[in-house]
Amino acid sequence: MISTALLAVYALLVGLAAPRPLRRARWAHRAPGLATTLWLGLLLSFVVSLALVVHHLVVPERHLHEGVLGILHACGVAGAVSPGPVGDVARMTAPLIVALWPLGWFAAVLLRARRHRSHHADMLDLVARPEPGLAATVLNHDTPAVYCLPGRARRIVLTSGALNALTPQQLQAVLAHERAHLTGRHHLLTGAAEAFTRAFPGLPLATAARTEMATLLEMVADDRAVLVHPPHTLASAMCEVAAGRAPGYGFGAGGSTVVARATRLLRPGKSPHPLAWTSIAVFALAAPMLPFLFACGSAAG
Numbered sequence: 001m002i003s004t005a006l007l008a009v010y011a012l013l014v015g016l017a018a019p020r021p022l023r024r025a026r027w028a029h030r031a032p033g034l035a036t037t038l039w040l041g042l043l044l045s046f047v048v049s050l051a052l053v054v055h056h057l058v059v060p061e062r063h064l065h066e067g068v069l070g071i072l073h074a075c076g077v078a079g080a081v082s083p084g085p086v087g088d089v090a091r092m093t094a095p096l097i098v099a100l101w102p103l104g105w106f107a108a109v110l111l112r113a114r115r116h117r118s119h120h121a122d123m124l125d126l127v128a129r130p131e132p133g134l135a136a137t138v139l140n141h142d143t144p145a146v147y148c149l150p151g152r153a154r155r156i157v158l159t160s161g162a163l164n165a166l167t168p169q170q171l172q173a174v175l176a177h178e179r180a181h182l183t184g185r186h187h188l189l190t191g192a193a194e195a196f197t198r199a200f201p202g203l204p205l206a207t208a209a210r211t212e213m214a215t216l217l218e219m220v221a222d223d224r225a226v227l228v229h230p231p232h233t234l235a236s237a238m239c240e241v242a243a244g245r246a247p248g249y250g251f252g253a254g255g256s257t258v259v260a261r262a263t264r265l266l267r268p269g270k271s272p273h274p275l276a277w278t279s280i281a282v283f284a285l286a287a288p289m290l291p292f293l294f295a296c297g298s299a300a301g
Contacts, residue, residue, distance in 0.1 A: 004056040006294040011049040014042055015200075019208035027272045027280075028212075029264055032219035034272075034280055036189065039209045039216075041287035043196050046205060047102055049291035055095040106195035113191060113249040114151055120247055121153035128157065134175060138163065145244020147252035148178040150187035157250075162241055170237035173229040174253040177238075180224035181251040186217045215257050222261055235262040 022028065022042075028035035128139040134156075141159040144166070148156045156178045158171075166174070181187075193213045197206040225234050238258045246252025272280070 003294055004053060007049050007053045007056065007291055010291060010294055011046060011053060014046045014049065015203050015205045018042055019204045023208055023212055026269070027276070028216065029219060029260075030269045031272050031277065031280075032216040032223065034277060034284070036213055036216045036220065038280060038284040038287075039213050040189070040192065041284040042205060043102075043192065043209055044288035045290055046200075047099060048288050049294075051095040051098040052291050052294075054098050058094050102196050102199035105199045106192055109191045109195045109198065110188075113187065114153075116247070116249045117149045117151055117153045120249075121149060121155065124155070124157065131158075134158075134171070136175065143244055144241045145246070145252065145254060146174045146178060146241050147244070147246030147250045148181050149247070149250050150182055150185065154182050156182075159244065162244070165240045166237055169229070169233050170240065173225055173234040174237045174241065176225040176229055177221045177234065177253050178251065180221035181217070184217075184220065184224070186221070186251060187249070189217060190214055215260075218251070218255075218257055218261060219264065221251070222265060226265065231265040231268075235265045238262055 022035075022038065025035070124137055124139065128137045130136075131138045136156040136158055139157055139159050142161045143159060144162040144164075146156070146158045146162050148154070156175060158174075162174075163171070190210075190213060193206075193210040197203075197210045200206045222234060238253055239262060241252075241254040242258040244252060244254040246255070271277075
């Protein structure tokens with residue numbers, strides 16, 4: 001029961017307490033890719049800890065600690081795959097459902113977004129025109145806007161208003177920003193955050209992760225774009241298209257985060273110390289495995 005209590009406390013800390021300090025962390029906007037990895041690690045860690053809590057509640061007597069095989073037995077993996085009584089298989093159903101619940105939502109979110117993007121792409125084929133020189137699609141609309149549709153219907157869309165408002169250098173900068181979203185497959189990461197929110201509605205970790213990851217991924221795309229374009233060019237371009245809105249299943253260069261992102265580009269802060277960067281990266285990658293230490297370590301003692 002000690003391991004169950006520790007796992008429950010850990011899950012509560014990750015799900016309720018961890019989001020607030022991470023949202024306030026100053027280093028996150030200086031290392032958005034690292035911060036995104038940490039958010040994902042916490043999401044996975046919460047699911048793993050919750051599944052292990054359920055496992056310990058339904059199979060409290062199973063604690064075998066004999067090397068790797070012992071850990072697999074203690075955490076239900078070996079018991080789930082090895083032949084055993086029908087009762088054991090049935091008791092493994094509950095933690096398996098907990099683990100697969102957000103995964104099912106992830107598939108549902110991706111399928112729904114794919115349908116919306118496909119429908120939007122079909123509409124664009126009717127009302128927009130391709131611009132081969134820019135590798136983009138131009139939509140006749142006065143409001144300056146630039147966005148991309150990821151996935152199988154991937155394309156970059158810009159309005160005629162954006163073409164009129166942006167200089168050639170600004171246009172290339174925002175196009176690089178959108179290409180970064182597409183090549184980075186950022187829709188999978190936002191889809192994971194959206195799925196977690198639907199799987200655990202009202203959980204502070206879910207609400208914070210969805211909001212923060214969306215902003216952080218925009219900053220990741222900004223950083224990719226400024227590798228080949230001056231920061232002030234991208235910042236001014238973002239301000240020009242700030243009023244433009246992308247579909248909920250796409251990524252836009254404008255939006256409500258433009259001021260914070262432009263300020264970040266024009267006045268970049270100091271990057272995290274390499275030791276701090278490494279420590280955070282190790283923790284982010286190890287976070288999904290930490291619940292196993294509580295589940296197996298305390299029972300072994």
